Amino acid sequence: MKQFFGAGAPTRYRPELHYMRGPGPKTRALEYVDHSPQPAPRAGANTSSTQTSLSETKAPSEDDGVETSPIVSDVVKQTTCYMCACRCGINVHIKDGAIRYIQGNRDHPVNRGVLCGKGSAGIMQHYSPARLRKPLLRVGERGAGEFREIEWDEALTIVTDRLRNIRATDPKKLAFFTGRDQSQSLTSWWAMQFGTPNYAAHGGFCSVNMAVAGLYTIGGSFWEFGEPDWEHTRYFMLFGVAEDHDSNPIKIGLGKLKARGAKVVSVNPCRTGYNAIADEWIGIRPGTDGLFVLALVHELLKAGRVDLDYLVRYTNAHVLVIQEPGTEDDGMLLRDANGKLLAWDKARACAVDALDPEITPALKGEVRVDGRTCVPVFELIAKRYLDDSYSPDAVAERCGITAETIRRVAAELAHVAFEQAIELPVAWTDWAGREHKTMRGRPVSMHAMRGISAHSNGFHTCRAIHLLQVLLGTVDVPGGFRFKPPYPKPAPPSAKPCGKDGGRPNTPLAGAPLGFVTAPEDLMIAPDGTPVRIDKAYSWEAPFAAHGLMHAVIANAWRGDPYPIDTLFFYMANMAWNSSMNVPDMLRMLTDKDAQGNYKIPFIVYSDAYFSETVPYADLVLPDTTYLERHDCISLLDRPISDADGPGDAIRHPVVEPDRDVRPFQSVLLDIGARLGLPGMAEADGKPTYRDYADYIVRHERTPGVGPLAGWRGTDGKSKGRGAVNPNQLDRYIANGGFWHHELAADQKYYKMANRSYLAFATEMGFLSKPDPILFQLYSEPMQRFRLAARGHGTVVPPPSERKRLDTYCDPLPIWYPPFEEAAIDTDTFPLHAITQRPMHMYHSWGSQNAWLRQITSQNRLFVHHDIGACLGLRDDDWVWIESHHGRVKGQVRLVEGVNRNTVWTWNAIGKRRGAWMLDAAAPEATRGFLLNHAISDLLPPDVNRRRYLNADPITGQAAWFDLRVSLRKCAAAECGQTEPQFASIPSPPDLPAPPKKLRFGVQFRRAREAAE
């Protein structure tokens, strides 16, 4: 073992210790000896003793004569916010049938009454002049925005006739992709019943790296899958977070941490939002987070500061890995004849079931089992990350962080995890029946999202963060990262993607189109290796693309690669603008025609509530309602509102009736399904199974007794999770404020991956198929299977052209490599990283068209470090060309200090196309706001074989938005004044009333009040 640690390296790792897995007295605590400097965590910036945690904060006294809560409404209805993806509970005050005021719901488990600026501005979202008002049929050229209004019957006949023909002949010719909607359990079921594999939501261009890396490693991930233990964490690391992901919950949580004096460390190239209130900001270079994290791992291993007891109980750290280079099972985990994982038992000197509670597992050393050489996973981990290439000195310059900082952060993590370990006086029993008197916790927690994900090395970076958490023993323990039920799931979840045959006429798929591959045999490829899906998800180019690749659909459909499609059906995704890379070419593809004058993408159906930039590119537009006018289901089958203390789900319900001829998309989808006679949506006599989405929410059962909502099931409404359909279920939700939440028993709240009581509960609820423990996969065997295929083993192997790439990136342990764009271009020509952040007060393009939120930000600027500004002779508000290897964009500069010196950044999705969203043609969003998207290529530069891969992660296909490299050039005087590129202004749809010059809200309430007075 010594050679792995280097001759001179301090051996803080203690391989000589025996780590017992046995119960009671056989188990002994590990001895952690601390030889390294141990600085105490810095005091937080807001540690005043006068501060109390939010949960203890009382509302201000109202007996001072000031009326702080005047009655402003006739009625208050409780529903769920949709101004971003956090799903806070809201009280909607309605006066004279109009929305008067939106307030946070104090009883709601997500926000506890907290409402953000976006949430309150929901009024202007609801009353936006850009709301569509009737179905639209294109009458001019695609892209020209020329439509006529049609009736719903005509619209539904057009779409149904088209889809009926597709389904009867070749169902994959329907590509159905949805944006950031919250009904994916419905939409994926619909696609499955239709029979097309070409379905996905927006995850491929958002944070699939985070989701997949987590699900394959620990059976869960951040945000919707888990959260920090806000009540007990003492050291919180926040990596590259988008502020509209997990917005209010994080703000509330950060408030609690600051009040308790916990240390908040943010790792982000930009010091904005949460980073601005962190106790320590680490302005890392974009795309190097994985290297930084693995350097922390190096330091922890070198110092022996890892929780070996935790590792052998809850991970595959002790499982044996076959080491027989050149053979077909080299690198695979060792199993017995029954498929059980094996580990080396030192006491018995033989390989035994790795989950045997009596095992005394070896974590080091080479053994021979059945004639094969094997080593434990942990030995591979130690060998890799103790290498000097991961040392702080080796990575510091690349990361833009000093080696001292890396060493100090590692020491602080270890200090808090091991010297400040906490124990909750809660007895619990693990899966093997071992009783524990307390719940021990290591109060270090982490959170990461899109900033980490959106790189071509994002998958491995996310894996590295989970590795770091697990090595510290901080996953689902007091003070650490905690799973939100229904997570954890087995790592990975068992569902495989379906539709490998491409779908058969008039036949549903055997299962959902999206799932989790574990071997090349699971890929969605034809026998000749051709991708089955239009987005090429689950092909050799993106084998673990569990959220699909929505960002590849337009280009592939335009090229007819791997085949032409007939109909592209988008919902709630602004694919002709801020949701696509390379916007100018995407617009050309959407309107391009073949030699016969037919559109290369024959038919485009789009559903949205608003007149976005994508509407003009549709042939048929199905107008959706706003979130306050429809039913929705925030389901445990999809992405619920659970917290770590228990599962929860929620609904939306119409708090006002639509005043336009619009219909909720989910009801329309069910209507189309019924007209097509899709199984589960139409009865034998052809009648619709469900009246509408509300009816579906109540009566649909995915498996017997399990439906979209978990609360108040059963005919008496007393069951949770499983139970018969309760016709009054929606009423029960409405009476309860629009949500259901179940509080776990105290002994179920932690160690969910191995907690007997929780596992039984999760099985009873249908979260798990059986109450088996969930073993964290530090070493990923599915990855190794693809690596072996790349080396020619197995029956499904990649073509020679793909082998090197797969062999390199399908590494079973986390790796770091430079982002692809950076590696492919001349970085002297494009020396700067360019990234975007989301403003806390906006959510995608929705927020930046909102009359109230626009007043906060109506123009984005490029934030540039003062040093770069000085080099380039730039001053505030100068115009610059932002040039990439692919294109250029023009915008105005703002000089700042709080940014990595090699990085420029801007707010996302502020720039708008002239004419869209019913904004004035001279609106600053269109004249001065800009999108970096135009400069981001959807493809990487050609490789040595002239092959152009997607600008994406090679494992998941996640769009690598943040790999962009640029140079800046100060504009000449004649070039200043307006952003570029500019696109033709799009006319507003017919009969959509022109917005007033000055948009005002609320004057009618004042007039009515004054009249009454």
Ligand code: SF4
């Ligand atoms: S955080 Fe999101 S869901 Fe919550 S109130 Fe704000 S906009 Fe609404």
